[in-house]
Each structure stands twice: as C-alpha cells, then as structure tokens.
C-alpha cells in the first residue's frame with residue numbers, strides 16, 4: 001500500500017484521479033489540495049465520492065506534507081509543478097505531473113509556447129514522457145513523469161505503427177482533432193458556457209496550438225526524419241472525449257495495415273484495434289482508459305486514415321497518470337483502471 005497526494009484536487013483531472021483511485025487496491029489518497037476549498041470535505045463537493053473518501057478534506061498545498069507521500073500527482077495548470085517538483089524529489093517522493101511542465105525536452109521551446117521562463121530546466125533531463133506504449137521500460141524506474149496531453153495521446157497512438165514501420169511520409173501528416181468541453185478545465189470561461197458550446201462546433205488554435213510541439217517531438221522519436229504536422233483542434237458539444245482523424249501518405253506498399261496495427265498493439269492493455277472497417281465512437285471509451293483505433297485506406301489509394309478515440313480525462317490524463325504510477329511501483333498495470341466504459 002502506498003500513500004499519494006494530489007495537488008489540484010478540485011479540477012476535472014483531480015476529481016477523475018479520485019474516482020479512479022477509489023478502486024485502486026494499493027493506493028491510499030492521503031493529501032489533496034485546493035487553495036480555494038481548503039477545509040471542505042471532498043465528498044461534500046463531489047457527492048459521487050461519498051462512501052469512498054468520507055474523511056478526506058482539501059488542504060493548502062504544503063511541500064512538507066506532500067513530501068511525506070510516496071507519490072504526488074500534479075493536476076494543476078502549467079508552472080505549478082515547476083515550483084514544487086524539485087523539493088518533492090529531494091525528499092524521495094515520486095512526481096507524476098499531468099500538466100505540460102516537463103513534456104518538452106527543450107526549455108527554450110517550452111518558454112516560447114507557454115509565454116514564461118521554464119521554472120525547472122534542471123529537472124528536464126530526468127523527466128520521462130509517460131506514454132507507456134513508447135516508454136514503458138523507462139517509466140518503471142522514473143522519479144518524474146510528464147503525463148502526455150490529451151490530443152498528443154490520441155494522435156501519437158494513431159500514427160505510431162505507421163511511423164515505426166516507415167510506411168508513411170512523416171513530413172505530410174494532418175491531424176484533425178475534436179475535443180469535449182472538459183478539455184478546457186473546470187474554471188469558468190465564456191467559451192465553455194452551455195449557450196456558447198452546445199449545438200455548435202468550432203476550430204481553434206489552427207495557426208499553432210500548444211500541443212503541436214509536444215506531438216511533433218513524440219512523432220520524431222518514432223522515426224529518424226523531420227516531422228511536418230498540421231494539427232487543427234476543434235471544440236465540440238460533448239462533455240468528455242477526443243476524436244482524432246489522422247491523415248498520412250503512403251511511401252511504400254504495405255502488406256496489411258490492419259495486421260500491422262493489431263501486431264503493434266497485441267500486448268498493449270489499453271489500446272484496442274477495432275476490426276477492419278470500424279469507426280470508433282468517443283462514447284465507447286467514456287470513463288475508461290482505452291484508446292480505441294481503426295485504420296482505413298480509402299479506395300485502396302495513397303492515403304491512410306486512422307481514427308483514434310480516447311476519454312480526455314482518462315487515457316488523456318488521469319487514467320494514463322495511474323497507468324504510469326502502476327508501472328513505477330511495480331503494480332499490475334490495470335489496477336484502478338479495470339471498469340468498462342459507460343454506455344450509452
């Protein structure tokens with residue numbers, strides 16, 4: 001049994017960590033922070049957690065208390081983990097950061113995209129990018145994990161088999177992605193209001209979104225050539241879910257694309273390659289840590305279309321964070337992540 005802390009427990013990824021960890025047989029959530037809700041009991045704010053965390057209450061983030069934990073999750077805006085991670089690591093506490101603070105290896109590039117200096121460049125070298133399908137062995141011994149973003153997870157898992165096999169042109173990739181509204185967090189914003197977001201759909205960040213350099217870096221690690229990626233995210237009127245439609249151009253004649261995907265992910269517990277001809281739905285992964293994928297070659301032409309769906313709060317954030325924790329502490333990778341998706 002290990003003790004864990006969560007910094008940022010009132011946000012959507014924080015409460016999703018609580019929901020999933022309630023079923024984890026080896027984890028005791030000992031500390032949970034919120035500056036705005038200090039003293040409030042977790043189950044008073046989130047009644048779905050009644051019966052699971054009856055005494056746990058939000059507290060101010062305190063490095064000493066967090067440093068007594070075996071592991072701490074940061075479910076906070078960027079910049080917060082920069083400030084605290086070094087002290088926690090020095091105390092022997094492992095850090096799993098759901099924000100973008102340690103995802104980019106280049107501190108200058110991070111500063112350009114996030115409009116502020118990098119707060120902990122000295123930790124970048126040891127940070128491990130927590131995409132288990134790419135970095136499982138490194139994750140097992142890591143002290144500091146950068147959990148991938150939601151769009152980056154759906155896009156990278158969709159392109160991975162094709163890029164590793166050298167079958168497509170890495171310089172001509174197009175990722176057309178849709179997200180549910182929880183992707184923007186729980187803070188009040190006009191764009192997230194019911195009357196603004198429902199019954200409508202819009203693209204955003206077409207000229208350059210913060211997830212672009214992260215996805216480019218990840219796709220670059222899968223093969224040796226420069227990556228050219230057009231990434232256009234869209235806001236859609238659903239609560240959870242990411243749908244990525246991924247286009248690429250074949251440079252070699254593949255033997256069997258379906259078999260390629262099935263073989264690459266045969267031993268991956270959280271990637272489900274659907275039967276040929278399928279169109280995965282975001283609702284099929286709601287509340288669940290699976291990335292569901294289908295591969296198509298329309299008209300047997302030059303273009304491959306991969307459809308990849310995840311729940312942004314689970315495989316796109318808190319579920320993947322727990323998958324990393326399981327690997328780091330030698331637990332079964334499924335622990336806390338076994339429940340099937342909600343349907344309908």
Ligand SMILES: NC(=O)c1ccc[n+]([C@@H]2O[C@H](COP(=O)([O-])OP(=O)(O)OC[C@H]3O[C@@H](n4cnc5c(N)ncnc54)[C@H](OP(=O)(O)O)[C@@H]3O)[C@@H](O)[C@H]2O)c1
Nearest residue numbers: 008009010011012013034035036075076099183185186317
């Ligand atoms: N939402 C998604 O689908 C998703 C997916 C992947 C990754 N992420 C990333 O995960 C992180 C959390 O996202 P979210 O959607 O859960 O955010 P959120 O709903 O906005 O919640 C943010 C949480 O952080 C706390 N917080 C804010 N500023 C803080 C500070 N300076 N120090 C300590 N705590 C602070 C807030 O509580 P108090 O202000 O009360 O302290 C709140 O509990 C973000 O970096 C986000 O980019 C989100």
